[in-house]
Amino acid sequence: MSLLNHSLGSLARDIPGATRVLHHYRLDYCCDGSDLLSEALAKRGLDAAEVLTRLESLPARNEDETNWSRATTDQLIDHIIDRYHEVHRTQLATLSDLSRRVELTHTDHAECPHGLADHLETLRQELESHMQKEEQILFPMLRKGMFTPAQAPISVMRMEHDDHSQALARLMELTDYLALPAGACASWQALYAGIGELYTDLMQHIHLENNILFQTSTRQEVQHG
CATH class of the missing domain: 1.10.3910.10 (SP0561-like)
Incomplete structure (x- = not known):
């Protein structure tokens, strides 16, 4: 096909x-x-x-590359927390501070990303709330095999993922898709590089949950329902 x-x-x-x-x-x-x-x-x-x-034209999967669709629920959850939850907390704290510095220093620049710091801070708060709900409620349910009752929080997490996706789109708009102005200072360069990493990481994070963890949990719920 x-x-x-x-x-x-x-x-x-x-x-x-x-x-x-x-x-x-x-x-x-x-x-x-x-x-x-x-x-x-x-x-x-x-x-x-x-x-x-x-x-x-993409090469075949390397034997050393993890295929997360074959991982156990515990393995995937551990990976999501270690690789993404903890990383996002550091990323957003750093980017919020850095963006305020850039906006303050370059407030009169024609290409200054006004509103970026506030947007990043809002995303940080919303993502922290989201991750805590996963760590304290959803993930423990999935680890215990409580697939049927987990469907309600999964539905909520999917809706919040939609919000995060829209927030990422807004990040791209505010930064003109990470286009740096001529002569951008080191802080501005570091800010946009960090936002690029956050964008890629959060998209991959959502993908692992929406397309693997949640789908697997739904299949398990059907099988045991």
Whole structure:
């Protein structure tokens, strides 16, 4: 079956390196993960042949690369907490401070990202609340195999992921898609580099939950229901 008939989420899950290609073309494989590639390309007016060539030329999965779709629930949750939850807390604290410094120092610059610091602080608070709910409520339920009662909090987490995806889109708008002005200072460069890392990490984080952890939990709920 042509890759055009695969969902964005399944491509991100099953093809090593596909997330980089989808990132490049700004295709949301997290909250729009159920969209078929053909549908997503049509919406964006993208060249299907070009995107397919990029996807089909990706190398096969390295034996040392973890396939998280085959991991246990405990392994995946441990990875999400260690690799993403803890990292996001550090990222957002650093970026909030750095963005305020850049806005204060360059407030009269034509390309100053006014409003970025406030937006990052709002995202930090919302993401911290979200992660605490996962760590204190949802993840313990999944570790105990409580798949049926977990469906309600999973539904809430998916909706909050949609909000996070919109927040990331707003980050790109505020920074003109991370386009640095000529002669940008080191702080400005570090800020946009850090936002780029946050964007990639949070998209991958949401992907692991929406397209692997939550889908697996739903299948388990059906099997045991």
